[in-house]
Amino acid sequence: MEEENYEQNNQVALKIGLIGDSQIGKTSLMVKYVEGSFDEDYIQTLGVNFMDKKIQIRNTIITFSIWDLGGQKEFINMLPLVSNDAVAILFMFDLTRKSTLNSIKEWYRQVRGFNKTAIPFLVGTKYDHFIDLSFQDQIEITQQAKKFGNAMKAPIIFCSTSHSINVQKIFKIILSKAFDLKLNLDEIINVGEPILIFK
Amino acid sequence: MKLNSTKPLPYDNSNNQIYNNPFITTSTRNDDEINNPPNKRSKFCTSTTTTSLASLFNKQNRHKLRRRINSISTNLSYYKFPKQDEFNFNSQPNFASSSTRSSTPSSNSNSDLESLPDLTDDDELTPENTPIKKLPTINFQYLELPTLKPPKFQLHKPRQREISSKISIFEVPEILHKIISFVDEQNSNLPTESTPIRRKPLNYNHAMLIHGDAEIAQRATEEIQEQLQPVYSNPLFNCLLVNKLFFKITSDIISKKFYFSNEENLVKFINYQGPKTTSFQPKIFILHKLFQTRQYLFDKCIHYISFKQLEWFELYMCPKLFPSIEIFKQAGSNLKKLIITGSKTIDDNFLISISLHCKNIEVLDLRACEYISDFSIYQISKHLKNLKIINFGRKNKGHLISDASIIKLINCCKGLNTIGLAGCNVTDKTVFEIAIKLPDIERLSLNNCPRLTDHCLSIFTNPNTIHCFLKLKVLEFRYNSQLDNLQHLIEFKKRQEYKNKIYLLIELCEDLMAKYRAQEQELDNIISMKIFNDIMVYINDDNDGDSNYIDLLNR
Structure with missing residues (x-):
C-alpha cells in the first residue's frame, strides 16, 4: 500500500488475492467487479489472472490490483505470487458445494505461510443457486461458514456475481478493514439471506 | 657438420608466408x-x-x-x-x-x-x-x-x-594492442576519488533519520570509505618483458597514462627518467594526494613529458604544486578535464590563462582552491562554453564566489549538469537561474551556503518552474540550518519520483534531516486524512451498483 501526492491526486494501491477451489467463480467475481460483466461459460484459469480496477473519489484514486489463482492443485506453486504483499485475501467457496468450504482450511493454512498480515475474507459465491437449496442445507452451510469465519476472524460475505449481489460491498468492506474506517452498513445475518457479517 | 644455424631446415615446408612485420624479425644466431x-x-x-x-x-x-x-x-x-x-x-x-x-x-x-x-x-x-x-x-x-x-x-x-x-x-600488432589495452583497462587503477553512492551519515542519529532502521543505520555509520590501494604489480610491466613487439605496444599504452599517488615512487621515476626512457605523451596526468611534494620535483617530472595529447589533468590535494601554463599551452583544445583541488598556488590569473588555451574543458573541479574568485570565474565563462561539470566547493573564503560570477557562468554554459557550490556566497538568485537556464541539471550541491533562504526551496515546487529540474537526481543542502520550510523539498521529491521516475537523493545534515522527517510525517498525516475522508464517502455511499437481494428472493 503506498500513498502518493501528485497534482492534487492522492493515490492508494491495494493488492487483493482471490483463493479457493476450482469452478467457484473467482475469475467471474474479478471480471464482474472490474468490468461489470458476467459470462456464464466456464474458462479454467491457467495459473494466475490479474486485473487492475481504478476508482476515483474526489482527489483520491484507489487502485485495486486483483490477483486470481487458478483453483487446480497444480497451481499451488504460484500461490506466493498472489498472496505476497496482498492487503486482503478472499477465501472463496461455492455455497452449493460443501466440499469447497471444507477446503478453505487448507487454503488458509497455505496462504498464512506466505502472508501473515493480509486481512482474510470468507466469501461464498453463487448465492443465486444457494437459495434453491433445501432450507436444511442452507442452515447447515451458513452455520458452517459462520464457524469458519469466526475461526479465521474473517468477515463473511455471501455474494452472487451473476445477480450483482454484495459484489461491490466486498470491496467496500476491504477498504473499511484496511484503513480501519467505520462502515455504516447493516449486517445481514439471517439464514437464507446473503450473509454480510463484518463487525 | 656444416649445418649453418641460420639456414632454413630442409623439412621446412615451402608454403610459407613471409609476413613483413616490423617488430618481429628472425634473428641472426651464432x-x-x-x-x-x-x-x-x-x-x-x-x-x-x-x-x-x-x-x-x-x-x-x-x-x-x-x-x-x-x-x-x-x-x-x-x-x-x-x-x-x-x-x-x-x-x-x-x-x-x-x-x-x-x-x-x-x-x-x-x-x-x-x-x-x-x-x-x-x-x-x-x-x-x-x-x-x-x-x-x-x-x-x-x-x-x-x-x-x-x-x-x-x-x-x-x-x-x-x-x-x-x-x-600475440604476433599480430593489432590484436596485441587490443589485448594489452584490455590488460590496461583491467589493472590500471587510476588514483581518483571514488564517487560514493551517498554521503556517509554524520553520526548514528543522522543515519537513523535517513534510513529509519537500526541495523541499516549501524552499517551506514560503520562503513569506511574504501581506501584506494596503490597497485604495485601491474601486469603491464610484465608485458614489457615478453618481446620487442610486446615492449613497443605496452610502452605505448603505458605512456598514455601518467599517474602517481606516492611521492617515493615519483622520486624514483624522476631519477630514472631521461631522454632515453619511455617518452610520456599522456592523455591522463594525475598526481594524487602528494601533500608534501615540492615544486622542483614537479618541474623535473614534467621535463620530458609531452602534453600534446593531454585530455585529463588532475592534481588532487597537491597543495604545493603549481602546474605551469606551458602544460596547458601544449594540451590546447584537447584538454577536457581539469581537476585541481586543494591547491594553494593557483589563482585567478592562472585560471584565466588556462581558459584562453583550453577552450574545450568540460569538467572543472577546483574544490578548496581558495584563491579562485568571482573575477576569474566571470572571465572564464566567456571562453569555456562546453562546461558540463563545475565544482567550486570550499571551506574557507566562500565570500570570494557569489551570484555575480556564477549567474554569468550559468548563462554561458547551458550544458552544465553538475554544479558544486558548497560553502559559496550564493543566494536564492543563483538557484532560480539554475532552475530556468539549465534544463539538464542533474546534481546540485549547495552545502553550507549561508545566504540561501526558504525562498530558494519554493522554487522547486513553484507552478511557474514546474518544467524545471526535470532531470535532477542529487540535491545537497547540508549545513543550511537557516532553512525551515522543507515541505517544498518533500513535495518536489515526490513529484520527481512519481512524474519523472527519478528517485531524488536529498542530502541533509542532522538537524535539517530531523526537520525534514517531521515535516514529512506531518504531510503524510494530512494526505492520509484526505484519503480517509474520501474513502469514507465512497464506502458509505448506498448507491453502489449492487442489486437488492430482496428482488431475487421475491422472484
Missing part, C-alpha cells in the same frame, strides 16, 4: 645461442638479438636437431614447435647468410628448397635424408589481412608468397 639450453628462454626474450617467441622455438628445434644429427636418438617429430619459416618475417638483409633466406623481391620466385645450400657432399646425414622429413605436415592457416590499423603500428602488405602459418595472435 653457435653460442644455439648451445644455450632452452631453459634460458626468458633471458632471450629480453635480449635484443632475439625478438620473437617464434625464433626461440626455432632455436629449440635446432638444438634438438643438432643432437639428432649427432646420432642422439631423439624423436624430433615429438616436438610441435612452429618452424622457423612460419615465423620468418621479412628481416634485415644483413643475415649471416643472406643468400639462403633472401628477403629481396628478386628471390621471391625461388622456392625455399631451391635456395637451400648444398649440404649433401660433405655429410651423410644431411638434413635431406634424416627422418625429419617424415614429419607430419602442418595444417596451414591463411592469415587474414588485418583490416584495422592501430595508430602507431603499420603492417606492410604480405608478399605474394605461398602461405603456411600458424601465426599466434
